[in-house]
């Protein structure tokens with residue numbers, strides 16, 4: 252509200268339930284903006300902010316209580332309890348919104364709203380604004396200015412509060428434990444989905460009932476598919492396995508990748524490629540600190556990867572020219588990270604006025620370089636083909652540099668081999 256101009260109103264809709272098939276719905280997950288502002292995790296709700304309104308500045312429209320409905324779907328909070336439990340100044344049944352909200356919008360000069368995210372709700376908002384101009388008494392004024400709420404709200408979400416950092420430590424910890432469990436469990440002959448199940452089980456045991464995104468478990472050349480989701484192949488002796496998985500806890504995401512040998516020992520060629528990615532990841536993490544720009548970790552990773560590929564003979568030529576020509580993109584085709592928070596690919600701008608954003612304390616980013624040598628790369632020695640490697644950690648920017656929240660999963664070669672040799 253402090254960022255909003257006087258005499259303005261902000262309208263934020265919740266997520267809605269979506270059908271999976273037949274009468275079955277997907278499990279409800281609140282929209283991150285709505286959760287961030289309210290902590291109220293029911294569908295069919297609308298949050299309204301009116302700074303300076305005498306009869307209440309924070310207003311919630313939500314489902315009414317109904318014994319019959321609650322018998323089937325479970326408890327509903329209802330407007331009265333929403334005021335008591337969620338600090339709302341005022342709350343109304345959402346079924347009354349068309350009667351109430353035009354009166355709240357009327358006379359405001361600015362309306363903050365996230366246009367374009369929900370088409371059905373966009374039409375409703377436009378309908379309310381039009382109703383002020385057409386239906387009301389002479390002199391009723393609709394807002395003259397519409398402002399994208401996201402540019403303010405997402406800037407807030409980019410900087411994590413102490414409480415948010417505590418939750419992100421917890422989800423990082425849950426995810427760390429699950430990845431360690433996978434290292435102790437995997438054996439050649441298992442199917443990729445068995446590791447997916449191990450992750451889901453370990454997450455759920457600690458109250459993380461959802462993953463932050465569908466887990467990626469790719470053995471052998473499946474690891475070269477960046478968003479591999481089938482997870483249905485057998486893991487073979489001699490394969491590297493790439494596991495990219497993160498829990499969601501209290502709506503916050505972790506996003507961690509480790510790559511390890513199915514049989515517990517890296518071959519010489521696997522170790523050589525792995526060490527390049529690890530060097531790149533360590534160099535990139537070292538570049539995460541206040542004052543550096545968001546692109547510096549990527550530049551550090553690209554530098555290490557290019558040097559490594561030249562040393563193995565997968566690229567030839569001058570390092571600076573290869574980097575300028577983006578020769579590495581044949582084997583490393585994505586960026587080194589993204590913001591992390593309520594969304595796995597979290598909100599927040601990466602550039603400001605055309606320049607890369609500068610890191611500041613409280614931001615959380617992933618650092619996730621990789622190398623993907625397609626089985627079809629006939630100009631690459633056979634021992635390197637069909638290998639995909641990514642190493643991904645979650646990194647909090649601190650005042651003095653950074654803190655890696657997911658350091659508990661081993662990533663040095665001897666540490667991985669040691670944990671894999673320990674009994675499950």
Ligand code: GLY
Nearest residue numbers: 464495506619643
């Ligand atoms: N797991 C998705 C990503 O790493 O961005």
Ligand code: MN
Nearest residue numbers: 506617619643
């Ligand atoms: Mn990621």
Ligand code: MN
Nearest residue numbers: 495506507643
């Ligand atoms: Mn990931």
